[in-house]
Amino acid sequence: MLNRRIFLGSGIAASALLTAPTVWGQARPKVVVIGGGAGGATAARYIAKDSDGAVEVTLVEANPIYTTCFFSNLYLGGFREFESLQHGYDKLAGGGVAVINDMATAVDRTAKTVTLAGGTVLPYDRLVLSPGIDFKDGSVPGWSLDAAEIMPHAYKAGPQTRLLKAQVEAMPEGGVFAMVAPPNPYRCPPGPYERISMVAHLLKEKNPTAKIIVADPKDKFSKQALFEEGWQTHYDGMVDWIGPEFGGGNVEVRPDTMEIVIDGDVTKVDVCNVIPGQMAGKIAALAGVTDDSGWAPVHPDSMKSKLDENVWVLGDSSAQGDMPKSGFSANSQAKVAAMTVRGELTGSKTFPAKYSNTCWSLIAPEDGVKVGASYEPTPEKIASVESFVSATGEDAALRKATYEESLGWYAGITADIFG
């Protein structure tokens, strides 16, 4: 495995000689990746794997065990164990990636260093940022992160996901579940609506007279016809979706009294899932690679930041054009990033970027649907080339096959991300 490693026999800095066992490491170009999700872990793994040790790759991720946001709705619906969403980094480490479980708190793009909460300073030649999302303050009046223990967002998988499920299970008979859906753009476009489906499934089994209210600032949403058909078929009368036409965008929440105010009407609720407006993960803003939109603009052919030629931004944090913010997209973008980073550092061949995405959603047991597209870079943006979406009225066999395919995809993509 060491045959293609680069060993520089002369010109090694004195500091490197003082730490003799890591001489090889000192001689190699350094990539630091921040964020160990679908974008970051994939990029780290592919750069390390494909450069065969010629590049020193360090992955910085706060959580030693990663919980995927994708498929976390299936946990809510009772279709997955929570543990099945969790993945460690031992295979990445075994594949030559140095994994540091710490939080990146600062990026100095002039000195080309990343500072971690624990005080470590990591120098880099190329930096890959894949920090996912953070929530915009003041996006939903009455709600702040401090209220998340009462009104969970459950939009970063982990304890919040478990909290939301426990709250749904504890709802009184005939109680009310409310969701405040997010404005565009946000992580996982079908996610809120798959979540509604999963909550409805759980309630149909355990609490069939319960009601679901969705207050939505958007006049349309991903896979809308499919979800609406499914809600009617499986959960008739249970889901009340309130779009902006009926005040769904004019919302306030009151965590102290468990109330939601939609267009002036106050409703007492038992669970309130607030999915706020979103922006790039904070470190992207701290690194100064975001713009006024709150997201980080990137070059469509490489995922390289438009603001720094040594920085790449992947996944949810990036503003790239037509691709939805999804784990699949992040994984796809990471492969282009890994190829272009490696090309710059080792002179390996690079090829035209190709991107793709597919999002599966579960509506009810064995009733799966999907939407997807292929993408290519244009000078302006990553542009959709071709797309497809499941059709309404599909037969049960196809929906079951689509669901089974989604299980296969989860196994496939998590193996691709985490090794």
Add this chain to the structure above:
Amino acid sequence: MARPVPALTLLLTLAAPPALAEEIGDAEQGATLFDRQCKACHQIGEGASHRVGPKLNGLFGRRAASLADFDYSKSMARMGSDGLTWTLETLDAYIENPRELVSGTRMNYPGLKDPTSRADLMAFLRDWSDKPRDIPEAEPTALKTTPELTPETPALKGDPDYGEYLSSECRTCHQADGSDQGIPSITSWPTEDFVVAMHAYKKKLRPHPVMQMMAGRLNDEEIAALAAYFATLE
């Protein structure tokens, strides 16, 4: 090289009444072929029942793997749930090279390479289908209009480095360890089968929308590059 056809002529040709379409083949020749090549495993006609393979009455317009009382291969069942329906076009591709269309089919048949013989065989099968009048003018038995692969295409030599990059897209869903739960395994796939399968998706003969999209934007060189890369895997 064919001369360019003036647009007006082309329109008139396309608008020609279906009655002018030719018969797809000689059903009597097809019956002889059926006896020689298919009958060991398949029955067709009055009183036909399932043998090693399913009975072939009413084949045209039927969803693949849709007879409840026959035990199909996993691969055929998957193509059926993906939406593969037997039309003149899909059946022609299947008879020509069964694995082009259904990678893991249990039909142990090398394929019938001569297009005239296939047409004869399908003309015979048509006689035992519910919709004989549809042939060959309309679905489910419309004549194919998509271009054939040139014989050179599968022989293109690809760049394995490019294939390695392109293959990273496959690995989002298809597992490197060959698992095939929900999504088929693509490891240890013979190069030629891989190439014809990708072209079958590209031509939308195979029904799966994700794969039609993925293969749809791969050109011949890219498919060859992928095949070359996969060939380097153990």
